[in-house]
Amino acid sequence: MTQPLAGIKVLDFSTLLPGPMCTLILAEAGADVIKLERASGDEMRGYEPRFGEDSANFALLNRGKRSVCVDLKADADRARVLALAREADIVVEQFRPGVMQRLGLDYETLARINPRLIYCSITTYGQQGPKASKAAHDLNFQAETGTLGLAAGADGAPVVPPTLTGDLAGGAYPAVVNILLALRQRDAQGRGQHLDISMTDNLFTLMYWALGNGWSSGQWPRPGQDLVTGGSVRYAIYRTADGRYLSAAPLEDRFWHRFLALIGAPALAGEPDERIVRTEVERIIASRPAAYWRRQFEGQDVCVSEVVSLEQAVQDPHFKARGIFDREVVSRDGRVMPALPVPVCASFRSDRMRVAAPTLGEHGAEIAGQAREG
Missing domain, CATH: 3.40.50.10540 (Crotonobetainyl-coa:carnitine coa-transferase; domain 1)
Incomplete structure (x- = not known):
């Protein structure tokens, strides 16, 4: 061609x-x-x-x-x-x-x-x-x-x-x-x-969502306080017991409920205070090493990924297969x-x-x- x-x-x-x-x-x-x-x-x-x-x-x-x-x-x-x-x-x-x-x-x-x-x-x-x-x-x-x-x-x-x-x-x-x-x-x-x-x-x-928030409602986003800037427990980075990190983005309810079930805290789905939810999720994730969470989330639809180095990323079997x-x-x-x-x-x-x-x-x-x- x-x-x-x-x-x-x-x-x-x-x-x-x-x-x-x-x-x-x-x-x-x-x-x-x-x-x-x-x-x-x-x-x-x-x-x-x-x-x-x-x-x-x-x-x-x-x-x-x-x-x-x-x-x-x-x-x-x-x-x-x-x-x-x-x-x-x-x-x-x-x-x-x-x-x-x-x-x-x-x-x-x-x-x-x-x-x-x-x-x-x-x-x-x-x-x-x-x-x-x-x-x-x-x-x-x-x-x-x-x-x-x-x-x-x-x-x-x-x-x-x-x-x-x-x-x-x-x-x-x-x-x-x-x-x-x-x-x-x-x-x-x-x-x-x-x-x-x-x-x-x-x-x-690239800042379409932030501009939309500001222009439509006067709610200009702030670091660490909005949905994709670290303000949501459903879009956050969590530290594991061995000092590694998980990126968790179970934004939709179906992902969120499954995520909570897999970490052993399904009751948190009904907790209205997000500060309490975040503190508990952080505690649970920090109680186990990254390898445990890799096994726990393997094959599950929960939008959770381990934070890896660039060197590790280029060895990922998916990217190699592509x-x-x-x-x-x-x-x-x-x-x-x-x-x-x-x-x-x-x-x-x-x-x-x-x-x-x-x-x-x-x-x-x-x-x-x-x-x-x-």
């Missing part, structure tokens, strides 16, 4: 995480992604731990792309980029607003030579607004959108999240969605467009590790199971030759 993005050419000016994740997804669906790097390369190449010449992070995010070195301030290199832009379908960039315009590579300039171009700009705060030029990272995105304020520990202080939600759920994924929408619209209308992807704007979407770690990325010195799972269905992906990330500038001559042929 032909991949859905076969024949689509992407010029990727981005570095680090949001843009590279976006173009990785496009590449996995068949797009030809040309990564335009400065002479020193994407900063991600220098991260630790190493995987061959580059970092493991870089290899995971740039599998299957092609690399060309360019100096965007040099006239000759900029002319090369313009030549590539004439034949491109998509541009992805994540500079601050105004940078690409100063380089003469903004949407308006490129659209004059290629009206069908889809130009995706990923920024923290969008192309306009009082914060448009402000520097920030994922932790800042989450702080400024109220997300971090709802993630509090036992002492009431916000906890640093383990996932880069702003970069990925606010940046990379919306960029892919809108690029695909723009491709569909181009099919119908024949023209491309400029996509303004703001990572902070898109984080608010084959999500079967594909591989290979380094130029022959090292191999599982490729990053991406949200692209297997039917849309290449049948090549082992693919390398590009070395810096590896495809410069190849792409120059193709441009001359074109």
Whole structure:
């Protein structure tokens, strides 16, 4: 089966995480992604731990792309980029607003030579607004959108999240969605467009329930006090006797009643004071080790899971059976590790199971030759 993005050419000016994740997804669906790097390369190449010449992070995010070195301030290199832009379908960039315009590579300039171009700009705060030029990272995105304020520990202080939600759920994924929408619209209308992807704007979407509470009833959620922020005994984390943890989310009555029966406390279903219920559930769970509770809940419909490490999670027989770690990325010195799972269905992906990330500038001559042929 032909991949859905076969024949689509992407010029990727981005570095680090949001843009590279976006173009990785496009590449996995068949797009030809040309990564335009400065002479020193994407900063991600220098991260630790190493995987061959580059970092493991870089290899995971740039599998299957092609690399060309360019100096965007040099006239000759900029002319090369313009030549590539004439034949491109998509541009992805994540500079601050105004940078690409100063380089003469903004949407308006490129659209004059290629009206069908889809130009995706990923920024923290969008192309306009009082914060448009402000520097920030994922932790800042989450702080400024109220997300971090709802993630509090036992002492009431916000906890640093383990996932880069702003970069990925606010940046990379919306960029892919809108690029695909723009491709569909181009099919119908024949023209491309400029996509303004703001990572902070898109984080608010993830807070739909909290916004609904606040807007409809004035009940703005608080950390540790609402349904999914730790305020419910039916959606909580419980410590076991051996210092491990269970995540328990038996929200619906049928799950809740079964959960209480399995821990030996069915009478708690009729207790109206949730503080009493929580104290008793905590006591019961803390009286037995995690292994006991694994056996007790095995095969039961109660929405209870043990909190495991990432190392344990990737060994889970379910994920292995799904084959999500079967594909591989290979380094130029022959090292191999599982490729990053991406949200692209297997039917849309290449049948090549082992693919390398590009070395810096590896495809410069190849792409120059193709441009001359074109």
